[in-house]
Amino acid sequence: MRVVLFSLISVALMTLDHRQKLVSPVRYTLSAVVYPIQYLVNLPFSIGNFLSEDLASRSRLLEENTRLRAQQLLDEARLQKLDSLETENIRLRNLLDSSFDIGDSVLIAELMRVDLDPYTHLIKIDKGTTNSVFVGQPVIDATGVMGQVDSVGPMSSTVRLITDPSSAIPVQVNRNGLRTIAMGTGDINKLQISYLPNNADIRKGDLLVTSGLGGRFPEGYPVARVTTVRHDRGEPFAVVWATPTAKLNRSREVLLIRTKRPARGIDGTFTSKEQTKASAAPAKP
Amino acid sequence: MNAVQHQGGWAIIASFIVAYMLTVLPMPNWAAMARPEWAALVLIYWTMALPDRVGVGIGWLTGLIQDALQSNVLGEHALAYALIAYLTLKLYQRIRVAPLWQQSLSVLVMLLLIRLIVLWVNGLLGHSVEGWRYWLPAVVGTLLWPWVFIVMRDIRRRFRVI
Numbered sequence: 001m002r003v004v005l006f007s008l009i010s011v012a013l014m015t016l017d018h019r020q021k022l023v024s025p026v027r028y029t030l031s032a033v034v035y036p037i038q039y040l041v042n043l044p045f046s047i048g049n050f051l052s053e054d055l056a057s058r059s060r061l062l063e064e065n066t067r068l069r070a071q072q073l074l075d076e077a078r079l080q081k082l083d084s085l086e087t088e089n090i091r092l093r094n095l096l097d098s099s100f101d102i103g104d105s106v107l108i109a110e111l112m113r114v115d116l117d118p119y120t121h122l123i124k125i126d127k128g129t130t131n132s133v134f135v136g137q138p139v140i141d142a143t144g145v146m147g148q149v150d151s152v153g154p155m156s157s158t159v160r161l162i163t164d165p166s167s168a169i170p171v172q173v174n175r176n177g178l179r180t181i182a183m184g185t186g187d188i189n190k191l192q193i194s195y196l197p198n199n200a201d202i203r204k205g206d207l208l209v210t211s212g213l214g215g216r217f218p219e220g221y222p223v224a225r226v227t228t229v230r231h232d233r234g235e236p237f238a239v240v241w242a243t244p245t246a247k248l249n250r251s252r253e254v255l256l257i258r259t260k261r262p263a264r265g266i267d268g269t270f271t272s273k274e275q276t277k278a279s280a281a282p283a284k285p
Numbered sequence: 286m287n288a289v290q291h292q293g294g295w296a297i298i299a300s301f302i303v304a305y306m307l308t309v310l311p312m313p314n315w316a317a318m319a320r321p322e323w324a325a326l327v328l329i330y331w332t333m334a335l336p337d338r339v340g341v342g343i344g345w346l347t348g349l350i351q352d353a354l355q356s357n358v359l360g361e362h363a364l365a366y367a368l369i370a371y372l373t374l375k376l377y378q379r380i381r382v383a384p385l386w387q388q389s390l391s392v393l394v395m396l397l398l399i400r401l402i403v404l405w406v407n408g409l410l411g412h413s414v415e416g417w418r419y420w421l422p423a424v425v426g427t428l429l430w431p432w433v434f435i436v437m438r439d440i441r442r443r444f445r446v447i
Contacts, residue, residue, distance in 0.1 A: 003371040006345040010364035017359040018410055030353035037305045037354065045311075114309035117355045118317045119407075119414050124356075151356065158356045165412050 024135075024151070031128075031153025038114045038124060038156065045113040106255040107131060109139075112156060121147075121164035121184065125254060128155045136216055138257045144222040144245030145169065145210060146254055161248050162223065163188050171223050172211040176201055179211050182224055182242060188249050191224050193240035198231050200238060208242060218259055291338060293446030300327050300440060301347060305354055318418050321426030324351050325399055328366055329392060330437040332373040333381055335446070344370025357403075358410060365402040369395040385431045392430045396423035 017027070109127040116122045127133050129152050137149040139159050147161040162169050167184040171193075178201060182191040196202060206226040212219030224242035231238050304323035312320065324347050331339040348366030352359050372395060373380070380391050400423050407413060440446075 002341045003367055006341055006367040007364055010345070010348075010360040010367065013360035013363070014358050014406060014410075027353065027359060030349065030359070034305070034350060034354045037302060038309055041306050041309050041311075113311045115311050115317050115320075116309070117357055118314070118320075119419075120356070120412070122356050 027151055028129075028153055031151070031156065035153060035155050038112055041114050042112045042126075105258045106140075107133070107258060109133075109254050109256055111252050111254065116158070119186075121161040121167075121186070121188065121248075122150060123147075123159050123161065124156055125159055125256075126156055127256065128153045128157050130154055133157050133256060138217045138221075138259065140221055140255050140257060141246045141251040141253070142255075143247060144224070145217060146244075146246045146248060146251065148216060149256070159254070161188075162244060162246075163191060163248060169217060169223060170211045170213040171208040173202055174207040174209045174222075178202060179213065180208075182208060189243050191242045191244060193226070193242055194237065196238045196240055197236070198238050202226060202229055202238070202240060204229055207245075218257060291447065293441075293444045296440060296444040296446045297331055297335075297339065300331075300437065305350065308351065309354055319421045319425045321422050321429055322351075322396065322399060324348075325366060325369065325396060326392070326426055326430065326433045327437065328370060329373055329395060330434060332370050333377045334437075334441055336374050336377050339370070340374055341367050341370045344368075358406065361403050361406040362399070364406070365399040368402065369399060372398075385434060388434065389427050389430045393423060393427040396426045399423070 013026075107127060109125040109131075112124040112126050114124050116124065125139075133149055133152050135149055135152055139146045139148060145162060147159045147164070147167065150158045150160040152158075160167055161184070162182065163184040163186065165184050165186040169182050170179065171182045172179045178196075180193050180196050180200075180202075182193055185192050193202070193208070204226055207222055208224045208226065210217040210219055210221045210223055222245045224244045226240060226242045228241045229238060230240075301324060304327040307323045308320070328339070328344055328347055332344065345363045345367040348361075348363035349359065351357075351362040351366070355362075376391065380388055383391070397420065400420055404414060404419065
C-alpha cells in the first residue's frame with residue numbers, strides 16, 4: 001500500500017529532522033525549491049520599497065539626510081567614549097588575565113515578506129549559505145538580540161526569534177551580573193525568566209544582556225527589559241517577565257553576527273587590540 | 286491507463302504554485318491565523334477530479350513542499366496530505382456527485398484531519414498549541430470550498446486537463 005509506505009517515510013523524516021538534524025541536505029534542497037515562490041511573493045514589496053526610495057521627493061531625502069547626519073554625530077560622540085572605555089576594559093581584563101571579545105563583524109540581511117506558520121516565531125531572511133550564514137548564527141537588530149538562525153538554504157535562511165516557545169537564551173542582569181535564562185513564551189513581547197529564587201536581586205526595569213554562556217550568543221548584547229517581578233510565597237521561584245528590546249515584529253533589516261567559532265585558545269591568551277579592531281570592521285552588505 | 290493521453294500537467298503545477306503563494310502571502314495576524322490551507326484544497330480538488338493522475342505520491346510531495354515553505358518539521362504536512370489524498374481516492378466517486386454543500390462537509394472532515402495530524406505531531410515534538418483558533422483554518426477552508434471548486438473546475442475545462 002502506497003499510503004502506508006508514504007506514512008512511514010513521513011514518520012521517519014520527522015524523527016530524523018527532529019532528533020538528529022540528519023536531513024539538513026534535504027531541507028537545504030527543499031529550501032532552494034521553495035525559494036522562487038517566496039521570492040515571487042516578496043517581489044512586489046521589494047519593488048515598492050525600491051520605488052519609494054527612488055521616487056522620494058528631494059525635500060524628504062534632504063530631511064532624512066540631516067536627521068541621519070545628526071544621528072551619526074551623536075553615535076560617533078558616543079563611540080569615542082566607548083573607545084576609551086574599551087581600552088580601559090581590555091587593560092583591566094589583561095590585569096585579571098581574562099579574555100573578552102569586543103569587536104564582532106556583522107552581515108546585514110533583509111527580511112523577506114513572507115508569512116510562516118503563525119504558531120511559531122520564525123522569520124525568513126534573504127541571506128543563505130552563499131553569504132556564509134550558518135545554523136546557530138546570532139541575529140540582532142539595532143536595539144537588541146532577535147534570535148538565531150534555525151535552518152539555512154542557498155539564498156535564504158530561517159531565524160528563530162527569542163520569543164519562540166522552543167527558544168531559550170542565557171542572559172545576565174546588566175546591573176549586577178546575575179545569570180539566568182530567558183525563555184520564549186509564544187507572545188511576541190514577552191519573555192519568561194525562569195529559575196530565579198525568590199530572594200534574587202532582580203527588579204522591574206532591569207536590563208538583561210546576553211551572558212555569553214552556552215557559546216551561541218556573544219556577550220553583552222541587550223536582550224530584554226524586566227517588566228514584572230512577582231514573589232509568590234508558595235512557589236520556589238520568582239515569577240519574572242521581560243519584554244525584548246529588539247523590535248521583533250517591526251525590524252526590516254537585521255544583522256547577522258559573524259562569531260568566530262573557536263574564539264581563542266584554552267589558555268585564555270588575549271588577542272591584541274589591533275586584531276580585535278581588524279575583526280570589528282563591519283562587512284559591506 | 287495508457288489509452289488516455291495525459292495533458293495539461295502544467296495547469297496542475299501552476300495551481301499548486303498559486304496555492305503556495307497564497308500560503309506565504311503576508312497578512313495581518315488575525316487573518317494569518319485563519320488562513321486556509323490552500324495547497325490542501327487544491328490537492329483535494331485534483332485528486333477528486335483526476336484520481337488516476339494525482340494521488341498519494343503527489344499529495345506527499347505537496348505536503349513536503351508545504352513543510353519546507355513554512356519551516357515546519359519536515360514530514361508533518363507530507364503525512365497529513367498523503368492521508369487525505371488516500372481518503373479522497375477512496376471516496377471520490379461519492380464526493381464528486383454530491384451537491385457542493387455536501388462536498389464541503391467532506392472537505393471539512395479532511396481539513397480537520399490535517400489539523401489534527403499536525404497538532405498531534407507538534408504535541409509529540411513538544412510545541413503544543415491551545416485555543417479554538419487553531420481549528421479556524423479548516424472552517425475557513427470549508428467555507429471557501431465551493432468557490433475553489435468552481436474556479437478549479439473552470440481551469441480544468443479551459444485548459445483541458447485530463
